[in-house]
Amino acid sequence: MAMRKTLPPLGDLEHELLTLLWKHGAMTAAAVRNALHRDLKDATIHTVLRRLEEKRYVNHTVDKGTFIYTAKETQERAAAKAVKGIVDKFCGGSLERMLLGLVEASVIEPKQLDALVSKVTRSLKAR
Numbered sequence: 001m002a003m004r005k006t007l008p009p010l011g012d013l014e015h016e017l018l019t020l021l022w023k024h025g026a027m028t029a030a031a032v033r034n035a036l037h038r039d040l041k042d043a044t045i046h047t048v049l050r051r052l053e054e055k056r057y058v059n060h061t062v063d064k065g066t067f068i069y070t071a072k073e074t075q076e077r078a079a080a081k082a083v084k085g086i087v088d089k090f091c092g093g094s095l096e097r098m099l100l101g102l103v104e105a106s107v108i109e110p111k112q113l114d115a116l117v118s119k120v121t122r123s124l125k126a127r
Contacts, residue, residue: 022074022075
């Protein structure tokens with residue numbers, strides 16, 4: 001299955017708001033503001049949500065004049081697209097080069113890769 005175009009990178013506040021949408025599901029801007037652990041103005045929340053929509057991470061519906069925001073992709077799917085962007089940019093699109101780089105940089109151990117291969121194999125057989 002081909003993965004659609006990679007998504008643009010997120011700023012810290014964009015990521016924080018998107019994480020809230022992943023955690024809580026559909027939310028109004030006011031609900032997002034209330035769920036934050038810091039005090040931001042309504043205009044800031046609206047601007048960041050609009051940017052997330054422009055970047056294709058979020059969409060909205062309107063209910064009685066109120067915007068309801070939802071994440072367009074699951075957290076895992078968005079992460080996969082971000083990784084694809086890194087693989088394309090730094091490894092010429094080669095997932096193998098990226099995985100070898102992760103092993104060489106001691107980010108992931110060969111045993112972890114073996115366990116992952118086993119999980120993926122089992123998952124594919126279960127289909």
